[in-house]
Amino acid sequence: MPELVVENLTKSFGKVNALYRISFTLSQGEFLTLLGPSGCGKTTTLRLIAGFDRPNGGRITIDGRSILNDPPEDRQIGFVFQNYALFPHMNVARNIAYGTRFNRGIPTKRRVRELLDLVDLRGFERRTPAELSSGQQQRVALARALAPRPRLLLLDEPLSALDASLRESLRMQIRNIQQELTLSTVYVTHDQAEALSLADRIVVMQSGVIQQIGTPQKVYEHPQTEFVASFIGRANRFSGTVTVIKHGLISVKVGEFLFFVTSEAGLPDGLDTSQITPGDHVSLFVKEEHMQLREGGQNTISAQVASRQYRGETSIVHLKTQFGLLRARVDTHQAETITSGSKVKLSFSPGAGLLFPVS
Amino acid sequence: MAARLGAGDRGQVKRGGFILFVGLLAFLGLVFYHPLFRVLQRGLTEGGKWSFSPLGTILTDGYYLHIIVFSLKQAIMSTLLSLGIGLPGAYLLTRYSFPGKTAIRSLTVIPFVLPAIVVALGFILFFGNSGWVNQWLMSLFHLSNPPLHILYSLTGIVLAHVFYNAPIVTRVVNAAWEGIDPEIDEAASSLGAGGIRRFVGITLPLLSPALLSSAALVFIFSFLSFPIVLTLGGARYATIEVGIYTLVRTLLDYRLGSALILVETALSLSFTYLYLKAEGGFAVLTQGSRRLVVYPLFVRKASIGRVFIVVYIVIISVFFLGPISSVLVDSLRVAGRWSCESYRQIFALSYNPFLGVSPLRTVLNSLFIGGIATAISLPVGTLIAMFAVRSRLPGRRLIEAILMAPLAVSSVAIGFAVLYGLGGAPLHLSGTLIAIALAHAILTYPFVVRVIRPVLEGLDPSLVEAARSLGASRNRAFFEVILPLIGPGMLAAAVFAFALSIGEMTATIMLMRPGLGTMPVAVYSLLSARQFGAASAMGMILIVVTAVAFLAIDRLGKRGTKCQSL
Numbered sequence: 001m002p003e004l005v006v007e008n009l010t011k012s013f014g015k016v017n018a019l020y021r022i023s024f025t026l027s028q029g030e031f032l033t034l035l036g037p038s039g040c041g042k043t044t045t046l047r048l049i050a051g052f053d054r055p056n057g058g059r060i061t062i063d064g065r066s067i068l069n070d071p072p073e074d075r076q077i078g079f080v081f082q083n084y085a086l087f088p089h090m091n092v093a094r095n096i097a098y099g100t101r102f103n104r105g106i107p108t109k110r111r112v113r114e115l116l117d118l119v120d121l122r123g124f125e126r127r128t129p130a131e132l133s134s135g136q137q138q139r140v141a142l143a144r145a146l147a148p149r150p151r152l153l154l155l156d157e158p159l160s161a162l163d164a165s166l167r168e169s170l171r172m173q174i175r176n177i178q179q180e181l182t183l184s185t186v187y188v189t190h191d192q193a194e195a196l197s198l199a200d201r202i203v204v205m206q207s208g209v210i211q212q213i214g215t216p217q218k219v220y221e222h223p224q225t226e227f228v229a230s231f232i233g234r235a236n237r238f239s240g241t242v243t244v245i246k247h248g249l250i251s252v253k254v255g256e257f258l259f260f261v262t263s264e265a266g267l268p269d270g271l272d273t274s275q276i277t278p279g280d281h282v283s284l285f286v287k288e289e290h291m292q293l294r295e296g297g298q299n300t301i302s303a304q305v306a307s308r309q310y311r312g313e314t315s316i317v318h319l320k321t322q323f324g325l326l327r328a329r330v331d332t333h334q335a336e337t338i339t340s341g342s343k344v345k346l347s348f349s350p351g352a353g354l355l356f357p358v359s
Numbered sequence: 360m361a362a363r364l365g366a367g368d369r370g371q372v373k374r375g376g377f378i379l380f381v382g383l384l385a386f387l388g389l390v391f392y393h394p395l396f397r398v399l400q401r402g403l404t405e406g407g408k409w410s411f412s413p414l415g416t417i418l419t420d421g422y423y424l425h426i427i428v429f430s431l432k433q434a435i436m437s438t439l440l441s442l443g444i445g446l447p448g449a450y451l452l453t454r455y456s457f458p459g460k461t462a463i464r465s466l467t468v469i470p471f472v473l474p475a476i477v478v479a480l481g482f483i484l485f486f487g488n489s490g491w492v493n494q495w496l497m498s499l500f501h502l503s504n505p506p507l508h509i510l511y512s513l514t515g516i517v518l519a520h521v522f523y524n525a526p527i528v529t530r531v532v533n534a535a536w537e538g539i540d541p542e543i544d545e546a547a548s549s550l551g552a553g554g555i556r557r558f559v560g561i562t563l564p565l566l567s568p569a570l571l572s573s574a575a576l577v578f579i580f581s582f583l584s585f586p587i588v589l590t591l592g593g594a595r596y597a598t599i600e601v602g603i604y605t606l607v608r609t610l611l612d613y614r615l616g617s618a619l620i621l622v623e624t625a626l627s628l629s630f631t632y633l634y635l636k637a638e639g640g641f642a643v644l645t646q647g648s649r650r651l652v653v654y655p656l657f658v659r660k661a662s663i664g665r666v667f668i669v670v671y672i673v674i675i676s677v678f679f680l681g682p683i684s685s686v687l688v689d690s691l692r693v694a695g696r697w698s699c700e701s702y703r704q705i706f707a708l709s710y711n712p713f714l715g716v717s718p719l720r721t722v723l724n725s726l727f728i729g730g731i732a733t734a735i736s737l738p739v740g741t742l743i744a745m746f747a748v749r750s751r752l753p754g755r756r757l758i759e760a761i762l763m764a765p766l767a768v769s770s771v772a773i774g775f776a777v778l779y780g781l782g783g784a785p786l787h788l789s790g791t792l793i794a795i796a797l798a799h800a801i802l803t804y805p806f807v808v809r810v811i812r813p814v815l816e817g818l819d820p821s822l823v824e825a826a827r828s829l830g831a832s833r834n835r836a837f838f839e840v841i842l843p844l845i846g847p848g849m850l851a852a853a854v855f856a857f858a859l860s861i862g863e864m865t866a867t868i869m870l871m872r873p874g875l876g877t878m879p880v881a882v883y884s885l886l887s888a889r890q891f892g893a894a895s896a897m898g899m900i901l902i903v904v905t906a907v908a909f910l911a912i913d914r915l916g917k918r919g920t921k922c923q924s925l
Contacts, residue, residue, distance in 0.1 A: 052824050072827040079828040085821035089843045098839075099829030148830055 003028045003184050004049070004152060009058035011044055011208075018044045019208045021058065026152075029182035031175070033199035035189060037231070041208040042188045043082075046154050049186065050079050062151060073102070078150035082157045084141040086129040092116075092140050093125035099148035106148065115143040118177060135166045142174065146181070153178070153185045159194065171198060192232050196220060204228050224268045226356040229285040236291065236326045238284040239358070245273050249350060252284050255322060259284060260298050261353035268356065281358040286348045291328035293317065293338065296347030303346040305338050319346055376745075383742050387762070391801050394780020395768065399624070401779070402617030413618035423602065423619065430582055430598040431626075433513060437520035437581035438574050444521055444678075445528025445573070447671050452529065453536040457656035464533065465913050467526035472855070472905050474862030475523065476879045477898045479590035480886055481682025482519050483510060484689050484895065491685050511593035519587045522679065524577040531576070535569030536562075575634035583627060583769040585865040586879070590886065599623045600771045600865070607775055608869065617779075620772045631767035635760070686902065690895035701892035705881075705900070713888040714881050715873045718897070721881040728792055728867075728877060729860040732799035736856045739800065740807025741849065747808070748815040766805045774798050774869025790872040798866040803856040810855055810912075814848030851915035858908030862901055 004026040011019040019041040026032050034042035047053045049060055051072035060067055067075050087095050093112050100106040116122050119139035129137055138158060145153060158174070159167045175198050178185050189195050195202050196216040204211040204219060204227075212224040223229035230237065240254035250266060250273070252259045261284065263273045276282075303319035303326065315335035317328045328346065338344060405412045417423045452464055470478070485491050486509050493505035500506075509515045539562065547557045585600040592601065599619060606616035656668065693700045704711075705718040714721060743762050752758070765773060777798045782789030788797070818841065826836035864879035871880060878897055885894035 050824070050828055052827075071833075072824065073830045073832055075828075076830075077828060079825065081821045081825060083819065083821065085819055085825040087822060087825070087840055098826065098831070102830030144825075144829065 003063060004186075005059070005061045005064075006045070006049070007059040007061075009045065009048060009055050009060065011041075011048060011053065011055045017208050019048075019055070022205075022208075022210055023058075024203050024210065024213055026184050026186060028184055031178055031185045031187065031198060031200045033187045033189060033195040033202045034205060035192060035195040035202050035232075036205035036211075038190055039207075040205040042190075042205050043156055044208075045205075046079075046156050046186060046188050049152075050077050050154055051075050076148070076151045078145035078148070078153040080138075080141050080145050080153070080155040080158045082160060084129075084137045086137055086140055086144070088129055091126050091128050092121065092132070095129070095140055096143045096147050098144065103148045111147055115147050118146070119143045119173070134161055135170060138162065138170060139173075142177070146177075146183075151184070153183050155185065155187045157188055157190065160189075160191070167194070174198070196232075204231065206231070222269070223285075223354065226283050226285070226358075229354055229356065234288045234327060234329075235285040235354075236288065236323075238286075238323055240282060240284055242276055242278050242280045242282055244278060245276065248273075250276070250355065252282060252353075252355070254284065257301065257322070258298070259353065260350045261355055262350045265351045266353045266355045271357070276357060283356045283358055285354040285356070286352055288316065288327040289314075289329040290348050290352035291326065291330075292347050292349075293328060293330055293334060293344050294347060295345045296349065299350065299353075300345050300347040303344055305340050305342050305344060307340060308335055308338075310335075319344070321346065379742060380746060383739060386739070390781065390797050391765065391773075391776070394776035395772070397780045398617050398772065398776045399621055400617075401613060402619075402621040405614075413614050414621060416615060417618045417622060423615075426597050426599055426602045427622065429596065430600075433516050433520070433588075433596075433598065434578050434582040436513070436517045437524065438578045440517060440521045441524040441528050441577045441581075442570070442574060444675065445525035446532060448525070448529035448675065449532035449536060451656065451668065451671075452533040454653060455656035456653040464530070465909075467530040467533075468912070469905070469909055470523045470526045472858050472862065472908055473523075474864065474879050474882075474898075474901045474905065475584065475586040476590065476864050476882045476886075477686065477862070477901050477905075478519055478522055478682065479587050480882055480894055480898050481686045482515065482522070482591060483886065484685035484891065485682040486510060486515070486518070491681065510591055511596070513596060515591040516584075516588055516596060519591055520577075520581045520584060522682065523584075523587070524580055526679075527576060527580075528573045531573035532566060532569045535566055539565050572634055575630060579627060579630050579634060579767075582630065583623075585769075585771060586883065590883065600769055603769075603771045603775065604869065607771075607778075613779065616775065620769075620775060623769055624767070624772060627769060628767050683902065686895045686898045689891055690899045693892055701896035704893045705896045713884050713890055714876055715884075716876055718881060718893070720874070721876045721878050721897075722900070724792060724875060725861050725877040725879075728796045728799060729857045731793065731796035732803060732860040733853050733857045735797070735800035736804035736807050737849065737853050740804040740852060740856070741811055743804070744808045744811040744815050747812055763805050763808065765801050770798075770802060770863070770865035771869055773801050774866030777801075777866070778870050790875070792875055795867050795870045795875065795877070796860075798870060799860040799863055802863060802866060803859045806859060807852040807856050810852035811845070811848055814845050818844060847915040851912045854908045854911040854915075858905055861904050 006025070007023050009019055009022040010017070022041070022045060024032070034045060036042050044053070048055050051067070051070060055068070062075075087098065090098070093116075096112045096115050097108045100108045100111050112125070116125065119142055121136060121139055121143070124132070124136065124140075129140065132140065138161075141158070142155075155174070159170055162170065171194060174187075177183075187195075187198060196219075199216055201213060201215055202219045203213050206227050212219055212228045214222075214224075219228065220232055223232060229235055238252075238254045238259070240252040240259070242250060243253045243258065244251045245263070248263050250261050250263050252261060267273075267276075301321055301323070303321045306318040306320050306325065309316040309318070310332065311329075313332060314329050315332045317330060317335055317338070319326045319328060326346065402413050404410055448467075452460065483490065486507065487493070488505045488508065488510065493507050496502065496506050497504075509518065543565070544557055544561055547561045552560060582598075583600060584598065585604070588596065588598045588601050589604070592598070597605070599622070603616050603619050603623070606612045606619060690701050691697055691699070705722075708717050708719055710716065711718050743759075746755070746762070747759050750758075768776075777794050778789065781794060781797065788794040822840050822844075823836045826840045827833070831839065861877075862879055864877070864883060867877050867880055868883070876884065878901055882894050882897045882901070885891075885897065
């Protein structure tokens with residue numbers, strides 16, 4: 001049974017539409033990530049669910065009951081702020097205890113102890129927020145939000161202020177706690193690595209509109225819109241026109257060159273070969289890790305190595321081609337065999353191309 | 360009011376804030392805008408009709424033209440000299456480290472709250488014809504006449520204004536200087552710019568908003584200065600403020616008094632506009648990520664630069680400590696002996712012929728007025744600060760400027776507005792302590808705004824949201840989260856307003872009736888009667904009140920910022 005349902009949610013600030021008819025559901029215990037560039041409306045969505053702002057249209061229900069007329073304090077929704085918003089005049093214990101006082105039946109002292117254990121901050125009870133590192137502040141913010149046993153947890157870019165290694169470990173800690181408590185969670189981020197590694201499902205947003213909802217794998221491997229294809233992962237993009245559609249293959253003319261893409265893998269869901277005709281303008285995306293530095297069937301072009309970037313196990317190779325500068329991600333031991341300026345063959349399999357009709 | 364509150368009660372909050380704000384405007388309209396409007400109108404009417412004739416009289420009369428020109432001239436001189444004295448101080452505070460630096464930096468706020476009449480008193484005692492300096496010089500060089508004649512002259516007025524204002528220059532410019540990111544200077548030197556080129560090309564342009572705004576501030580203060588000119592200027596050196604006072608209180612000529620206020624307000628409004636514009640340029644400055652490198656001031660290495668620094672320090676020490684110390688010393692000396700007699704005198708219950716009332720009465724009057732004025736200016740200032748920080752109304756900058764108008768209107772004008780606008784029906788406040796308290800409330804609330812506004816700006820709006828998402832109601836969130844955080848700031852603002860009211864003499868003297876005297880007025884009366892001992896004792900009480908207020912602001916201000924610096 002779905003717990004949180006958001007339907008046609010619309011919010012405008014003055015004349016600007018921050019959100020336009022957003023709909024998604026969150027089932028019990030699910031971890032949902034709202035992913036998008038800044039200004040895409042993800043934080044606005046979170047604030048509407050929490051009750052800090054009022055939508056101009058649409059519905060938000062929890063277990064079938066609308067919460068739109070409830071003030072934030074009656075919604076039982078935990079919120080972790082980007083800047084943590086810890087009460088600077090209260091120590092750690094009092095920060096965590098704050099929400100338990102409004103919920104009779106939660107023994108404050110025991111709950112504070114439980115949560116300090118949960119976030120590994122035993123012994124920090126008497127510290128004030130100013131005396132904590134930012135990672136510790138983040139964990140206190142999480143503990144404070146969890147203390148009143150919320151029905152739902154919302155996190156607004158909770159790790160964006162931390163450095164990379166800390167981000168990674170706290171990410172796992174948040175995920176573990178969420179699974180331990182089977183807590184329905186909405187997590188806002190602009191960091192795709194965070195979204196891909198954390199979420200059960202990802203909602204990709206742009207300019208106040210949902211672009212795609214799906215599992216991390218689905219969103220990464222089968223982007224449904226050109227935006228998602230360019231926002232998640234790194235891809236090479238070509239503009240061309242469809243010439244022939246035959247035997248499950250679509251040929252796309254880019255400049256003077258013909259690329260072949262399988263229609264099964266290459267077209268977004270709900271679009272088949274009957275809906276495109278020769279002469280249609282399309283964008284062709286090929287992810288950098290699908291580019292190969294060897295002769296490979298018909299999709300083979302000549303290239304000259306421009307530069308190499310070492311990334312550990314893999315390396316990024318920048319290549320000068322007739323289509324401009326392209327990127328390929330290859331195993332480092334292969335990249336080591338080529339030198340800058342050398343001429344190579346570059347190819348991708350027809351199954352690796354992603355096509356998006358351009359209207 | 361609150362920008363982001365819960366969904367259910369948002370309309371209610373907006374309505375509540377709106378009602379409060381309308382109430383605020385109605386109150387200010389009654390006690391300030393309307394009375395001031397009536398005064399300005401009076402200056403533009405003749406026999407009940409609109410007319411430029413009062414204004415014409417002022418602008419064609421040689422005497423009034425002379426005092427207008429003199430007001431501007433002494434203000435310009437005071438500003439230039441304040442910059443000259445204040446800037447080296449800003450440089451020393453910025454580039455050198457020395458013991459007591461933090462304390463000195465904090466002390467620069469003192470003149471701002473020190474009652475002007477006490478400064479005037481200190482100047483008379485220290486620099487006067489029979490003052491300390493002249494006595495030392497006479498005994499040192501065996502002279503029979505005092506060699507220094509700086510009182511009752513332009514020099515005396517300007518020096519007193521410098522005493523008052525140079526620390527402001529030091530404070531403002533030092534703050535801006537320390538806010539400059541040292542990396543900008545380092546970038547310039549890595550590009551090959553030498554020391555002087557860096558100063559002229561980089562530092563000076565970055566400091567110019569601070570220089571301009573502090574200069575404008577000093578100019579406005581000097582232009583509108585009253586007690587110092589009244590006391591140190593004598594009959595020959597009158598400014599517009601003194602001219603208005605004489606017209607209204609001595610000659611009872613409301614027609615010309617109003618016209619002169621009109622001229623003065625037009626001038627001061629233009630200067631204030633310039634000041635606010637200059638101040639707006641600050642925002643870009645304060646982004647330094649690293650602190651400036653400072654050098655120890657006291658080292659065993661003689662150089663021309665060091666000699667200048669030492670000479671400067673000696674001169675400003677004498678200049679600033681001399682007048683204040685002489686007030687202290689004179690309050691404890693009677694007929695060449697140490698004695699507490701002067702203090703006994705001012706705490707006497709008996710009638711004092713020079714004051715027209717018992718000295719203790721003036722202390723009680725001051726406390727009463729200060730209490731009422733603070734009780735009014737604190738909520739008024741807080742509401743305006745909330746409006747300035749939270750409002751999203753179009754045109755809110757203009758509304759804010761209008762709400763801060765008392766900053767640009769002189770104290771004499773505000774005193775006269777209350778006298779003229781509220782003295783008669785329906786309130787009949789003429790000759791009451793309430794009238795004086797109202798004038799003080801109007802004078803002090805802009806300072807309350809200035810103290811509380813940054814506190815509110817530093818308040819993270821998500822704190823309320825956090826409290827509410829945890830289950831706290833709107834009211835609980837306010838009392839448990841907001842109030843504890845802004846409380847110290849509000850207390851500091853209240854202490855500040857109280858100290859300003861206690862030291863205020865200008866509006867008070869415009870509204871005074873026998874029996875309503877306050878402590879500064881008593882200092883002035885005793886000074887005029889040449890009762891220096893009693894004047895000094897009363898002055899010392901004012902200095903102590905000021906010092907306590909300063910300590911409170913310093914401590915509370917620090918606590919406030921510590922809370923927000925999270």
